[in-house]
Amino acid sequence: MHRIKKLPRTFYEREDVVNISRELIGKVLVTELDGVRTSGRIVETEAYAGHGDKASHAYGGRRTARTEVMYGRGGTAYVYLCYGIHHLFNVVTHGRDTPHAILIRGIEPMEGVEVMLERSGKKVFDRTLGRGPGNVSKALGIDTVHTGTSLLGAEIYIADDGFSFAPGEIEASARIGVDYAGKDALLPYRFSVKGHAHVSGKPSRT
DNA sequence: ATACCGATTAACT
DNA sequence: GTTAATCGGTATA
Numbered sequence: 001m002h003r004i005k006k007l008p009r010t011f012y013e014r015e016d017v018v019n020i021s022r023e024l025i026g027k028v029l030v031t032e033l034d035g036v037r038t039s040g041r042i043v044e045t046e047a048y049a050g051h052g053d054k055a056s057h058a059y060g061g062r063r064t065a066r067t068e069v070m071y072g073r074g075g076t077a078y079v080y081l082c083y084g085i086h087h088l089f090n091v092v093t094h095g096r097d098t099p100h101a102i103l104i105r106g107i108e109p110m111e112g113v114e115v116m117l118e119r120s121g122k123k124v125f126d127r128t129l130g131r132g133p134g135n136v137s138k139a140l141g142i143d144t145v146h147t148g149t150s151l152l153g154a155e156i157y158i159a160d161d162g163f164s165f166a167p168g169e170i171e172a173s174a175r176i177g178v179d180y181a182g183k184d185a186l187l188p189y190r191f192s193v194k195g196h197a198h199v200s201g202k203p204s205r206t
Numbered sequence: 207a208t209a210c211c212g213a214t215t216a217a218c219t
Numbered sequence: 220g221t222t223a224a225t226c227g228g229t230a231t232a
Contacts, residue, residue, distance in 0.1 A: 046213070055213070057228095066228060084226030086214050103213055134214055144227090177213055200214095 004028065004159045009152060012074030012093045017100035020093050021047035022172075022191045026164045029107055031140040031156050038115050038140050040107030040130050041163070044192040044199045046175045048090070050099040055181035058099035069148050070099035077156055079137070079147040086134030087143045091151065091158070105133045105176070105190075107140075108198045116140070127197040169194050176200065 007027065014020060022045075030039040048056040050070070057067045057080075069078045070092050078090040078101050090101040107130040109116055116139035120129055130139045137143065142156065151157045172188040179185050192199040 048213070057213080062229090064229070080213090081227055083212060083214050083224080085224070088213060090213085101213095105213085128216095132215070175213070180212085 004161045006152070006157050006159050007075075009073070009075050012091065012151070013095050014074070015094060017049050017093050017102060018047045018189055021045045021102045021189065022170065024091070024102060024104070024158065025170050025191050025193060028110065028159045028161050029104060029136075029140065029156075030111075030159055031142060032154055033141050036112065036115055036141075038109075038112030040109045040116075040136075040139065040198075042104055042106070042158070043108050043196045044104075044106030045190070046103040046105055047189040047191075048101045048103065049189070050094075050101075053181075053187075054184040055175060055178035055187075056099070056101070058101075063099075067099065070101050071097055072148070074100075075151045077142075077146050077149040077151060079142055079144050081144055082134070087137040088133045089137045089140075089142045089146075103133055104136055106131050106192065106196075106198045106200055107136050108196065109139065129198075131198045132200040165193055 024042050024045050027042050028039050029042055050058050051061045058070050074093045076092040078092050082088050090103045092101050094100040109130050119141055120138050130136055149156050171194050173190045174186050175190045
């Protein structure tokens, strides 16, 4: 039985959100809601570097009821609704008053596949389960009521099960859907496992 | 109060 | 490759 270690507060409360973003690739995102446990390995992430990052909701120090969570401690969930339909799950990093966050964009389903299929309204397992940020939340049962939830608690957390991808399997690229961010849209803040089926976008070639 | 828009997805042509 | 769906957040008055 492999041992699973929940990531500690110190993992999240560090300065370099981009680096943390890369480190999250290969970790396991777990939700345990209403006694039902579902999990998946993170294969795609994007870093949002707070006030200095035009693509971030907290750009320029913007602070509203929605983004308030990002100004809290590292190790907190920031969930919001996009396009009125999709719940996007983010991990808040850095300490108080520095609104860094990491969007989880893709997971490879592990435990509770049946439940995830049901939540996603799918009949059979395929690559779209857990592929793309909206689908990640749907599969894991995360929605906006979970914003502000501590990742050190029992409901939602990220763990290290000892597995890791080889450095060469992880690639950096520009973030998705942030064209409005000008030059910040070009920053290589997106990390993904090369050619992995549960990474959004076209299959990457080597 | 009202108006515009989005860290997307799925279903089209 | 293109586009409709859909509604809370944010800005503006």
